[in-house]
Amino acid sequence: MSNLYWKPGLIRRYDRQGPRYTSYPTAVEFHEDLAQIDWPGAAAKSRQNGKPLSLYLHIPFCAHLCYYCGCNKVVTKKRDRTRSYLDALKTEIQLQSRRYGRDRVVEQLHWGGGTPTFLSPAEMQELMDWTRSHFNVLEGAALDCSIEVDPREMQDGRLEKLHQLGFNRISIGVQDTDPKVQKAVNRIQSPEMTEQLISEARDLGFTSVSIDLIYGLPHQSSQSFARTLDEILQWKPDRISLFNYAHLPDRFAPQRRIREEDIPKPDEKLKMLENSISELVEHGYDFIGMDHFALHDNSLAEASRNGELHRNFQGYTTHANCDLIGLGVSSISMLEDCYFQNTPDISEYEAALSEERIPVKRGLRLDMDDEIRRDIILELICRFELSPEAINQRWGINFDEYFPEEISLLQQMVKDGLVHQQIDGRYRVMPPGRLLIRVICQVFDRYRKPSATRQFSRII
Numbered sequence: 001m002s003n004l005y006w007k008p009g010l011i012r013r014y015d016r017q018g019p020r021y022t023s024y025p026t027a028v029e030f031h032e033d034l035a036q037i038d039w040p041g042a043a044a045k046s047r048q049n050g051k052p053l054s055l056y057l058h059i060p061f062c063a064h065l066c067y068y069c070g071c072n073k074v075v076t077k078k079r080d081r082t083r084s085y086l087d088a089l090k091t092e093i094q095l096q097s098r099r100y101g102r103d104r105v106v107e108q109l110h111w112g113g114g115t116p117t118f119l120s121p122a123e124m125q126e127l128m129d130w131t132r133s134h135f136n137v138l139e140g141a142a143l144d145c146s147i148e149v150d151p152r153e154m155q156d157g158r159l160e161k162l163h164q165l166g167f168n169r170i171s172i173g174v175q176d177t178d179p180k181v182q183k184a185v186n187r188i189q190s191p192e193m194t195e196q197l198i199s200e201a202r203d204l205g206f207t208s209v210s211i212d213l214i215y216g217l218p219h220q221s222s223q224s225f226a227r228t229l230d231e232i233l234q235w236k237p238d239r240i241s242l243f244n245y246a247h248l249p250d251r252f253a254p255q256r257r258i259r260e261e262d263i264p265k266p267d268e269k270l271k272m273l274e275n276s277i278s279e280l281v282e283h284g285y286d287f288i289g290m291d292h293f294a295l296h297d298n299s300l301a302e303a304s305r306n307g308e309l310h311r312n313f314q315g316y317t318t319h320a321n322c323d324l325i326g327l328g329v330s331s332i333s334m335l336e337d338c339y340f341q342n343t344p345d346i347s348e349y350e351a352a353l354s355e356e357r358i359p360v361k362r363g364l365r366l367d368m369d370d371e372i373r374r375d376i377i378l379e380l381i382c383r384f385e386l387s388p389e390a391i392n393q394r395w396g397i398n399f400d401e402y403f404p405e406e407i408s409l410l411q412q413m414v415k416d417g418l419v420h421q422q423i424d425g426r427y428r429v430m431p432p433g434r435l436l437i438r439v440i441c442q443v444f445d446r447y448r449k450p451s452a453t454r455q456f457s458r459i460i
């Protein structure tokens with residue numbers, strides 16, 4: 001099965017730096033001209049259209065520092081560090097609820113981090129109660145309610161508390177189970193601990209368990225990573241994210257503690273990826289799209305088959321119809337034609353909210369060209385196809401005249417077997433192209449200058 005995906009020569013030729021397209025334009029294009037972005041105007045428009053909401057709450061605290069980590073986080077041993085942050089976050093929820101409307105239906109709620117389970121059970125209760133009293137958050141299975149969980153931070157009945165609060169999906173950070181790798185990245189987490197958490201989550205009735213793995217970490221080899229995968233597969237997670245380690249030590253200082261010479265070489269990484277895909281497919285997982293696998297009967301796999309998959313800052317989702325409101329330090333909101341992000345600095349975030357100011361730092365107002373290109377990139381990354389005819393109809397353009405340069409780049413990809421063009425003019429991404437979907441999307445990225453791509457990690 002993996003042979004369908006695997007064309008090493010092509011992969012080497014096309015493997016370059018590129019964005020992961022959790023948005024188009026990507027966050028790298030955000031700027032600080034807030035008047036031009038006019039996010040309050042976009043929020044008012046969102047209130048008028050009354051679409052359902054997806055809320056993302058960022059909890060930045062971690063008790064330990066993982067050297068590879070590229071997330072926005074505050075590493076601290078002080079458990080009471082959360083107090084002032086929670087107060088600020090609650091003020092932001094209140095202010096945003098006034099802006100977007102208290103009656104707005106929330107279909108999807110996600111707590112990300114950092115480590116959201118750094119909060120005590122009482123704090124979790126407080127935050128959820130506050131959110132529910134400021135938005136019309138759906139109940140029970142109608143709410144897609146997920147949280148990022150670190151098994152090392154699940155003491156004092158946190159899992160039961162999450163279940164009580166309405167969370168029905170957990171996403172567990174594992175990365176690798178090999179002790180040597182764990183030591184090199186400063187994340188010691190026994191497989192037994194993870195296994196026990198999964199089993200308790202299933203007993204409690206969580207409907208989906210997802211696991212994060214990273215390939216490309218120090219001391220990993222194709223053999224050691226195959227053992228990690230074997231171990232994980234015994235637990236039958238519903239979803240697996242297999243991230244390529246993004247090593248950007250200039251941007252993330254803790255990554256400087258990882259020795260370059262310990263990082264596996266590109267050929268070894270390719271082997272890890274190839275073996276992993278073939279192993280996952282053999283064990284009944286569908287390759288949903290970039291980095292993501294789900295068991296065939298999982299809602300994400302179903303959405304992928306039905307063409308209903310969507311992608312936003314949280315990765316793949318089934319909630320294409322929602323406006324996304326990001327709450328908390330560094331969080332990004334995504335409305336129809338406007339993206340905006342809070343400051344990544346926690347002191348600045350708390351100070352602004354103590355004056356009842358939402359500290360939006362930067363963002364972007366999309367023009368029509370951005371929207372057309374976003375539409376195309378979403379088609380490619382979520383459905384692995386592109387219909388020029390449908391684009392013409394939706395946007396009133398002539399695809400051939402609008403995208404001459406892009407079409408010639410696509411034609412090269414057709415020649416290389418990454419993409420197939422059907423008689424009706426539609427492009428379909430072929431299995432070898434699925435691994436290189438970022439490069440295919442990049443064809444339509446008008447900001448894809450060499451200077452910009454340097455800020456992204458390698459594709460494979």
Ligand SMILES: C[S@@+](CC[C@H](N)C(=O)[O-])C[C@H]1O[C@@H](n2cnc3c(N)ncnc32)[C@H](O)[C@@H]1O
Nearest residue numbers: 068069070113114148149150173212243245246
């Ligand atoms: C916010 S963390 C997960 C939650 C929790 N803090 C934990 O680590 O268990 C989200 C995920 O991002 C991924 N990640 C973090 N840094 C990364 C990097 N430099 N390259 C690739 N993936 C990364 C990891 O797989 C991690 O589990």
Ligand code: SF4
Nearest residue numbers: 062065066069071114
């Ligand atoms: S991977 Fe998770 S636990 Fe580790 S530092 Fe990053 S956010 Fe914190």
